[in-house]
Amino acid sequence: MSAHPTYLLANASTTDAHELSVYRRRGGYAALEKVLKAPVAPAHVIAEVKASGLRGRGGAGFPTGLKWSFMPDPAKDPRPRYLAVNADESEPGTCKDRILMERDPHGLLEGALIAAYAMRIGAVYIYIRGEYRASYKSLEKAIGEARGANLIGDRILGTDFSCEVHLHQGAGAYICGEETGLMESLEGKRGHPRPKPPFPAGSGLWASPTTVNNVETIHNVPFIVNRGEAWFRTMGTPQSTGNFLCGISGHVERPGVYELPFGLPARQILEEQAGGVWKRRRLKAWFPGGSSTGLLPASAIDVKMDHDSIKAAGSMFGTAAMVILDETACVVRASHVIARFYDHESCGQCSQCREGTQWLSQIFRRIEEGDGREDDVATLESLARGMAPGKTICALSDAAAIPTLSAVKLFRDELIECIRAQRDPLAAPEPTYAVAGAH
Amino acid sequence: MALPDTLTRELGELAKKYPQKRAALIPALHRCQEELGGWISPETMEDLAAYFGLEPVEVFGVASFYPMFHLAPVGKHVVSICHNISCDLRGAEDIVREVCRLTNAPLHGTSPDGRFTVHTVECQGACANAPMLDLDGVYHEDLDAEKVKRILGGAG
Numbered sequence: 001m002s003a004h005p006t007y008l009l010a011n012a013s014t015t016d017a018h019e020l021s022v023y024r025r026r027g028g029y030a031a032l033e034k035v036l037k038a039p040v041a042p043a044h045v046i047a048e049v050k051a052s053g054l055r056g057r058g059g060a061g062f063p064t065g066l067k068w069s070f071m072p073d074p075a076k077d078p079r080p081r082y083l084a085v086n087a088d089e090s091e092p093g094t095c096k097d098r099i100l101m102e103r104d105p106h107g108l109l110e111g112a113l114i115a116a117y118a119m120r121i122g123a124v125y126i127y128i129r130g131e132y133r134a135s136y137k138s139l140e141k142a143i144g145e146a147r148g149a150n151l152i153g154d155r156i157l158g159t160d161f162s163c164e165v166h167l168h169q170g171a172g173a174y175i176c177g178e179e180t181g182l183m184e185s186l187e188g189k190r191g192h193p194r195p196k197p198p199f200p201a202g203s204g205l206w207a208s209p210t211t212v213n214n215v216e217t218i219h220n221v222p223f224i225v226n227r228g229e230a231w232f233r234t235m236g237t238p239q240s241t242g243n244f245l246c247g248i249s250g251h252v253e254r255p256g257v258y259e260l261p262f263g264l265p266a267r268q269i270l271e272e273q274a275g276g277v278w279k280r281r282r283l284k285a286w287f288p289g290g291s292s293t294g295l296l297p298a299s300a301i302d303v304k305m306d307h308d309s310i311k312a313a314g315s316m317f318g319t320a321a322m323v324i325l326d327e328t329a330c331v332v333r334a335s336h337v338i339a340r341f342y343d344h345e346s347c348g349q350c351s352q353c354r355e356g357t358q359w360l361s362q363i364f365r366r367i368e369e370g371d372g373r374e375d376d377v378a379t380l381e382s383l384a385r386g387m388a389p390g391k392t393i394c395a396l397s398d399a400a401a402i403p404t405l406s407a408v409k410l411f412r413d414e415l416i417e418c419i420r421a422q423r424d425p426l427a428a429p430e431p432t433y434a435v436a437g438a439h
Numbered sequence: 440m441a442l443p444d445t446l447t448r449e450l451g452e453l454a455k456k457y458p459q460k461r462a463a464l465i466p467a468l469h470r471c472q473e474e475l476g477g478w479i480s481p482e483t484m485e486d487l488a489a490y491f492g493l494e495p496v497e498v499f500g501v502a503s504f505y506p507m508f509h510l511a512p513v514g515k516h517v518v519s520i521c522h523n524i525s526c527d528l529r530g531a532e533d534i535v536r537e538v539c540r541l542t543n544a545p546l547h548g549t550s551p552d553g554r555f556t557v558h559t560v561e562c563q564g565a566c567a568n569a570p571m572l573d574l575d576g577v578y579h580e581d582l583d584a585e586k587v588k589r590i591l592g593g594a595g
Contacts, residue, residue: 080458090561091562092524092562092566093525093562094564094566095565095566095567095568129564130469130505131563131564132564134578166456168466169466169469170465170505171465171469171505171506171508172505172506173505173506174562185465186462187459187461188459188461188463188464188501189461189501190500191504191505206458206459247567248567249525249566249567250529250566250569251528255525255566255567255568256567257567287524291524323524323525323528324528329528333527334524334528337522337524337527338524341561341562347504432536433536433539433546434546434548435545435546436547
């Protein structure tokens with residue numbers, strides 16, 4: 001087992017650290033107190049986060065400090081300002097933010113308050129995916145405790161800084177994890193992503209300056225403030241600093257969420273953390289960062305888990321949700337499950353995505369059911385190329401095209417074989433249950 | 440029909456969190472679904488439209504966009520089984536089959552005795568504890584046939 005310093009899950013793995021008294025006894029809210037009471041100038045907090053190299057943990061890996069610096073100068077722009085915490089975790093394979101919210105809610109609140117102070121924001125909205133009721137309850141209780149201790153609300157800790165924190169429950173749409181879809185949804189509308197520009201810092205929630213940050217990203221902030229940017233850069237790689245939460249699921253012995261420094265070889269994560277491929281089977285392929293990232297072959301398992309290395313290997317770091325497929329996994333089945341997901345979740349605004357996701361799903365489905373056609377692989381390829389890159393308002397269309405193109409590239413022969421066999425040899429048996437209506 | 444007074448008061452409190460009242464629409468739909476029989480009826484949409492100053496079709500547009508809102512009556516218990524990739528790789532299909540067998544409900548339908556509505560849902564963020572199901576808003580993870588039987592048996 002590799003020994004490396006950890007911090008992100010320290011509270012989450014401590015009994016009762018979700019309670020304010022325990023959180024504080026463990027040094028919680030010291031970072032907030034430090035910036036408010038020293039006081040540290042907001043611009044200095046942003047500079048510190050910039051220097052730390054912290055990159056967003058929600059999928060895109062955008063530099064956090066840089067994003068914060070896009071917020072306009074409040075002296076020149078009198079509009080209200082908002083921080084939206086993206087807690088709409090729903091990228092298939094991803095289950096990390098939930099742990100932080102359920103077991104370390106004050107860590108998120110402290111990070112959000114520091115972020116709000118740095119960007120001179122007076123209201124934080126935490127957009128929690130609807131199904132995460134346990135996360136909602138945990139944060140609701142934590143907000144109550146924090147408010148009672150003058151850590152949220154007017155004149156926090158007796159200083160001039162005032163900030164409200166609100167929870168907002170989503171209702172089960174993946175697209176609301178896209179930052180502009182999230183803002184539309186928070187405003188009480190369908191989660192239709194907005195064209196960019198304008199970017200959220202210029203015109204976000206209620207046409208006001210807004211920053212959207214992922215839960216895990218925000219969770220890093222108090223640690224950077226307490227221990228300094230230089231400490232943060234001692235972990236990870238020069239371009240991907242700090243630790244990250246790596247979810248590993250699918251065909252492994254010990255699925256789980258592990259805190260790791262960037263740059264560890266994926267093989268080491270698979271074998272040492274997750275106990276290897278389950279049932280002594282061999283690895284067939286794997287997703288490095290959720291279903292929206294391209295499949296990588298077994299031969300790529302020695303790649304390092306950091307943004308640049310995974311990109312060089314032909315995929316994306318995404319949410320660091322490794323999904324492992326063993327040698328018995330059926331590529332047609334896996335591709336169908338994923339294509340079906342994007343078909344279900346497409347918001348329907350852009351025709352390439354609305355039609356494309358439906359076609360991809362239907363074609364994979366018919367191959368799986370034994371009705372594949374000789375030219376289906378070519379059709380999949382041309383459809384996916386028509387959906388990406390950058391042809392639509394948001395990246396959902398790309399997210400559906402990428403795994404399709406990777407499956408065609410890596411497993412063309414297997415796809416053709418399945419089509420010719422007119423019955424995928426690895427497919428699951430016919431369902432034995434009834435299905436209501438025409439689903 | 441009108442919304443019960445207690446609910447109307449609650450919606451008023453919800454709306455205070457936002458600079459614009461409409462932002463409370465989705466939380467309001469959740470509260471209505473919880474309080475008014477487990478689904479969003481056309482009457483509820485009309486009531487909410489009146490409350491928010493919207494056309495009923497706008498409320499329908501929002502309610503129908505989000506999978507968590509049921510636009511038709513559901514059984515006493517709602518079972519949502521994740522069928523996305525991490526769960527599928529670890530036997531979600533077997534869980535679907537077992538739940539349908541035990542409840543006697545068709546997939547995406549309700550059992551003849553009205554006790555269970557069963558459907559599949561997309562990734563619920565329980566991937567490291569797959570397969571999983573959600574029964575009436577509570578996650579049950581690391582499932583096998585035995586565990587499914589116990590969970591459904593305890594549903595009452």
